[in-house]
Amino acid sequence: MAHLGGIAAATLVGLLWVLRTIVVLDAAEVLIVPGGIVVPNPGFAGAVILAAVAAGLLVDPRGGRATWAALGPAAGLAAVVGLGAFQLASAGELSYYFWKLLVGVELVAIVVIGVAAARALSRSRVRADRTTRPLLAVALIAASVAATQVFGYTGMGRGVFTDRPDQAAAAEMVLQAVDAAQAVDAAGASAPTRWTFLSDPASTIHPVVAQQWLLALTGRWTHEANTEAEALTTMGSEVDDFARAATEALTRSPDAHVLVSSAEVDAVRAAVAPELSSRVVALP
16 A cells, blocks of 8 residues: 555645646636647547546456556546636637647556556456466557557657648748847847747747747747746737837846847837837848
């Protein structure tokens, strides 16, 4: 039972850490962020999760190891339902984090089904002896690994995930921002250390995600920079929204620069204070 206590303690610590993270964020904004993900089959995922819960309860009806293991996908399913209800109520549709959580719970359920199967075989009339136990373990591991490949082959040479045209356009926009930032850095006597990318909110990439990619690809990802990126969560599509975000970013430090699309750059420069306009940079 000691190992079960350790697992329970680790789970509790993880839940408390998640709670701590969520408390300091605006859940209504963060949990409905869109993102690129291959949407799984919800019916199949639900069937796997429910099968894992049922297998654990049937194999150990009196609360054995398989039952304890089944609590994982059961709690995960409750979280999926709760998140789905929250997203539907807030945004009217299911998005990135819902599907990501569903896939994660499904993967856990696959492992639990393997645990329940091993438990059932160990109790069958033909009990596994010392010779067959290693073979059984290898077979269960192989089956679990094979099952995970349903979500995409992890080997080389097979492209499972393909970009849609809008995703490719968003990626190109980020790369243009990186090129523009690096060009200014290379030309300046003292390279600016802070960049803020004011991407078009109408794009398929969220403004916060676009800024995070810029930080990562230019080697400027820090805790402070990531925290500042959260200010773009409520970014609108009007010139006033761009000007407000640009002013906020530029006034943080004298080496701060912002990147704006060429279609918006003149309007943003005209809207910010004159002493700030020279640090508003247009995308190529």
